[in-house]
Amino acid sequence: xxxxxxxxxxxxxxxxxxxxxxxxxxxxxxxxxxxxxxxxxxxxxxxxxxxxxxxxxxxxxxxxxxxxxxxxxxxxxxxxxxxxxxxxxxxxxxxxxxxxxxxxxxxxxxxxxxxxxxxxxxxxxxxxxxxxxxxxxxxxxxxxxxxxxxxx
Numbered sequence: 279x280x281x282x283x284x285x286x287x288x289x290x291x292x293x294x295x296x297x298x299x300x301x302x303x304x305x306x307x308x309x310x311x312x313x314x315x316x317x318x319x320x321x322x323x324x325x326x327x328x329x330x331x332x333x334x335x336x337x338x339x340x341x342x343x344x345x346x347x348x349x350x351x352x353x354x355x356x357x358x359x360x361x362x363x364x365x366x367x368x369x370x371x372x373x374x375x376x377x378x379x380x381x382x383x384x385x386x387x388x389x390x391x392x393x394x395x396x397x398x399x400x401x402x403x404x405x406x407x408x409x410x411x412x413x414x415x416x417x418x419x420x421x422x423x424x425x426x427x428x429x430x
Contacts, residue, residue: 286393287318287357288403289325296330296349297339302404309421316357319392323350360396369395377411390416
């Protein structure tokens with residue numbers, strides 16, 4: 279069954295779908311290929327490029343920039359890019375005032391702010407606990423839970 283609601287894809291879904299050595303590679307790749315209504319903000323693309331081109335010795339994928347950009351082009355055929363708009367920064371700042379974060383948690387807050395601005399209620403991630411603090415503003419789900427929900 280095709281998902282009709284919009285689902286915001288977290289960076290780790292793209293990384294997992296790219297790297298055949300990762301445990302959820304086949305699941306995430308199939309998820310991206312099967313579901314319509316997937317969206318991502320430009321931040322997710324930037325984060326993907328950072329990790330994809332970082333050396334494997336530094337917890338990256340070790341891809342060339344050309345290879346990583348080719349992957350982004352392929353993802354964009356299946357996942358709609360959300361626009362970056364003026365309300366994003368004020369939304370992020372209001373969110374941080376309401377839900378204190380620090381360090382890399384601010385990356386997650388930015389993704390949540392993008393979801394809020396674009397009225398996307400669910401974020402698909404392999405790290406749903408990273409988004410728990412932002413409930414009830416958004417709900418984080420795994421690809422498997424989306425599949426299970428839509429197969430009921």
